[in-house]
Amino acid sequence: MENKSNYAYLIFKDKALTSGVEPFFPKKNLFENLKIEKQKCSIYGYFLPLENGAYDLGKMITMxxxxxxxxxxxxxxxxxxxxxxxxxxxxxxxTDVYGSFPVYWLKDKNRFIISLNIQFLTEMLDRVKINTHTLLQFVSRETGLGTSTLIESINKVPAACILKVKTDLTWSLESFLNKLIFLQYDAYADWDEFKERFNWTFREVVTDYVRAVGNIPLVADISAGFDSTAVAYMLKKASKNEFVCLNWDQALPYNSQNKKIIEKFSLYHDLSTNFLIHDFNNLKKSLFVAEEYPYPMNGYWALKHLQKIRSLGSFVNFGGHGGDELLSAKPISDIFPYSPYIELFKMVSKEKNGLSLIMGESGIRRLLRHDYYNSIMYYPSLLSLSALNNNLMDFQFCWDLDVWVLSPLTDLRIITTMLKAPKRLTSISKSDFWRCVYPEIHLPEQSLDSNQQNFENGFNHSFEIGRDLVVSILENSELEKLGTFKISSIKRDLIKGNIAKYIENGGSLVFLFNLLKIETYLKSQAQAKTVSFD
Incomplete structure (x- = not known):
C-alpha cells in the first residue's frame, strides 16, 4: 500500500491565507498528467482521451x-x-461520465481539502462520525448516486459533475449531463441499420482504446460468458501486439466457470489464455483492505491484488464489464423519474429474508425511508449503478498498482448507440443479441444453461471454513452499539455451526461480508480516533 501522501490532493485556502491552491498530482503511467499554467487559470489533473481524433489539448484548455x-x-x-x-x-x-476518479472533499473553517483518497481526509479528523444511513446502504449493496460517504463530514463528487468552490469556501455542485443533446435522436427503425452501426462502433471503440494505451502491455479478462469473450475477440482484431487473456477462476471443486469452453474459444480464435486460481479460503486476506477504505470493496480485485497481480507488472486490463446493462441502456434520470432508489426498494423487498438475518426490522425500516430518498439531490448518469460502483470499488487497487481497467462496453459511444436501438431489442436475451450482431464470435456451448457463472460455491465455502475469523471480528463489535444489526445472533449461529440458513437465503452472505468490512474499518479507525454514529 502506498503512503497516503502519494494520493493526489488539492487544498484550496481562504483568502486570508497566502498560497491559494496547494496541489499534488503524482504521475500515473496511463494518463496525461496535467499541470498547465495559463493567464486565466491553472489546470491540474489526469486525462486519457479514448476517442481517436476527438480530443485536442488546446481546445480542452480553451473549454x-x-x-x-x-x-x-x-x-x-x-x-x-x-x-x-x-x-x-x-x-x-x-469529473468524467465514467466516475473514473473518485473525488472526496472535507471543509473546515479556512480550508477546502479535496483528495482522490478518502483516508487522506479521514486522517485530518480528530474524530470519525459515521453516517448511519449510508452505512445501511453499504451493507445492503447500494453505494448510491448522491454525495454522502460513510463519514458524515466527508462528501464525494458524483460522475459527470462540477464542484465549484468560491473564495469564502462556499460551494455548489451540478451535473453537466442535462446539456446532452445527442439523447434527442430517434431510435433506429431498422434492425440491420442498428446492427451495422453497433458493429462499427464496437470495433472503433476497442481500436481507439488500444491506440490510447500505446506501448503499455495489455491483458484481457476472459470467462465463458458473452461479454468478456466478445471484448477479447475484438482486442485480438485491433491489437498488433501480443497479449494474454487471464481467467481469474476459483479453486476446484468450486470452479463454476466452464474451463473447457474458455479453452475451446481461445483455440478457435488463437488467443493465449492463462488460468489463475483464486484462494477463496483465506477470508482474512480479502478483508484486509477494509482497514483502509470505508466502503464495500470489489472482492474480485482484492483477490487479484493479493494473489498474482503484482507479479504481472504494470498493464492495462480490458474487461467485459457493462455488458449486462447493454440491453437496458438509458440515462438513470429516465429509468427513475422519481427516485433512483426504487430499485433498492425492489431489491430489499425481494431479498428481505436474507437481509433480515443480518439487519433488524428497525434498520430495514430506516433503510427504506422514502422521505429520506425524496429529499436528497440526485445527479443523472448514463452508466448503470453497477458500472459506476465497479469503477469506484476498483479505483484504489488501480491507483496503488498503477494497473488500470478499460471496459469498452461502457464507452459513451456504445451506450448512446444502444440508446437508439430498435424497441424490439428489449425483448431478446443477451445471448440472442450477441448472436445477432456478431454471429462469428461465440461458440454454441456458451448459450447452454450449464454455462452459468456462479461464484457462490466458493464464497460460501470461505465462510464455512472462516467461521472462527468472523466470530473474532464481531467480538466487541462497534456496529453492535447501533442496535441495528443482529450481531449476537450471527455470532451464536456461527459458533453453533448454523451457517446453512445464511447460504440458503439469497444475498445474506454478501450482506454479512459487507458488514464484516465495515466492522473491520470501524475497529481500525477506533484504534486512533473516537468513532461515533449520527
Missing part, C-alpha cells in the same frame, strides 16, 4: 478557460480536472 463544461458531456475520456480561476479565486473540479 476550461471559458468554463464551457458541456464540451465534456460529449467526450469519451477518463479524467478528473482541477481548474483554478486566478482572477475569481474560484476552483472548479470536473
Amino acid at each position: 476550461c478557460e471559458t468554463a464551457s463544461w458541456d464540451y465534456f458531456s460529449h467526450l469519451s475520456a477518463k479524467f478528473v480536472l482541477f481548474v483554478y480561476f486566478k482572477k475569481e479565486r474560484e476552483l472548479a473540479v470536473v
